[in-house]
Amino acid sequence: MSSGAACEFSMNRREVVQKSAALAASLGLFARMWQETSAQDEPLKIGWSTIYLTPSWMTETSNEIDAELERMREEGIESDYQVFDANGDTPTQIAQIQTMIDQQYDICLLIAGSATALDSVVADAHAAGVVVVNWDSLVSTDQLTAKVFEDQVEWGRLTAQWVVDELGGEGKILAINGPAGIAVSEQRWSGAKEIFDANAGIEIAGTANIEYNEAPALVELTSLVAANPDIDAIWCQAGAHASAAMKALTQRGMDLVPIAGENFNGFLKQWRDALDQGFTGFATAELNWMAVVSLQLAVKAVNGEPVPSAVEIELPIITDDNVAEWANDDLPDDYYTIPQVPSTEEIDQMIADALAREAEATPAG
């Protein structure tokens, strides 16, 4: 069309082509320059959409993100960061992600409140070019940049296997879960139940679904240990429950039995202090620094570097031997303590390893 218009002004074709090319080239150059300067000058727009912000685990996660953004700033990567707290409401979270799409966020960090309800808006964000990295509570869609996670079913298996081994395959236990219907809670329980079902000598004398809060846990556990004074071990999928289990046994004047739990400081401290009474425990952890892995991965993706679509983080193992390193007297009881956040280099390595594994799994890609 441009050449047709040019003919009317009786410009020769060759001249038109030359001028158009020059114009296009200079426009292109200008565009590229503008893009480059904007990449340097415009801070990265980063949003973290989380289903909750109030639990202490989330507060710690929030702090880790802040610290990582500060570290990035020192490296010259400026960011414009916003937290979106859905306060437990999935429709709110959908609206928040939609807002990030509309406002052209570069990065959407996500802890999902629903495994399915967010799928469509997450896919929309991905299609709109927003880098979406999801960790902790996952969405089911694969239409996003990456997921960073621990295997929650394996969590259940790992902790349940310890209980079985500790009892030599024979004994009565209590099994304490999180709220019914919560994905993480159901996954951990499915892993644990698999192990308990496979060991005929294990009798589950009582189970309960308790929110991740020590006060109600203490009430129900006291009731359960009073009704089942002859239990041999308590399997808990959460740290606040394990802490309540120890308190319930102590307050009832009962002998301590082996307890499996999580890196909840209140539990870790009681556990460490009870080692000399012959108490034995076991725990793993939902590592807060998955947020840092997610953020670093997202920045790589924005920069056009190849990134893996999934990074599985290995479950840490806390035993009688290393519990003293995990328990921290300087932190409150409701803190999920972690002895050390991995360095940027170590996280780089995790991301690179995940990428290499994915490349091996799909040689064509």
Add this chain to the structure above:
Amino acid sequence: MQPPLVMDRIRRLDPVALTGIMLVVVWSYSLIRVEGYRSLDYNLFTLRVTSFLVIVAIGQSLVVLTGGIDLSIPGTIGLAGVVGGVLITNLGEGAGIALTLAIVVAVGFANGLGVVVLRLPPLVMTLASLSIIQGGLLIYNAGNPVSGQSAFLARLANDSLGRVPMPVVIASVMVAFGVFLLRRTTYGRSVYAIGNNPTAAALAGVPVPLIQVSTYILCSLCAGVAGLLLLGWTGYSFLTMGDPYLLTSIAAVVVGGTSILGGRGSLVGTVLGALLLNILVNILVVEQIPEAGRIMIQGALILLLLVVYSIIDDTR
């Protein structure tokens, strides 16, 4: 005819007596079923944990009796626990506790003003203040999760007077004071009058706004006391520590026979309601009823009692 006879019998029942009978039935059942429940220690423990709910529910009862409702309770409990812990650590036990209670009184005052001056529905006003408190706590807590500790509160929540747990003593004193206030004073009569008909009460010379504001203040104060005791009991505080007490406090009030519309009910009923709910939850857990079933049974119980109470109400 059989049905009218049954209805007649129900009509003659007193809601408080009915809650009491249900409590005795459920409690006796739990004692027969579970050997471990027959010890005095265990029952004292149940009383100890129920007293936290009782303290919260006393305040909720006062507000509900005037025809209002306080949904900001979880925020107020968290506020008292989290801010109280820090204030006690920094200012000492006496000043810290006093200042914490002053702060929760301010929350109740704000709730009351919203309802009385801005004429906001209590549901909306207290829900808004819940959000504001939780947001404020987040800002306050975001830099570093704080959890204060208090030796005094730990003793108050964990010690016993003779065999009787201290929280039970505190709750009993508060209930006794509340019963006295409601039954023996002009203030109490005004609370019921407002719940029955605020316009009529105002025409009869009841200072309606003043009484309404005062019930919200007392409700926040109760939640504040519960928050401080919970801090002492578990040894730490966190933002969501009050969450389990919102629906249970309202449930205790209505199960105890207080009309959710106000004007009818009693604190004794609320105490029995709180005990009934807690003992029921314990026995359902031990009976290995799955979580879904447990929630349904609790819901069905509340529904059943409300239906019965509405039959009783019709005849009065």
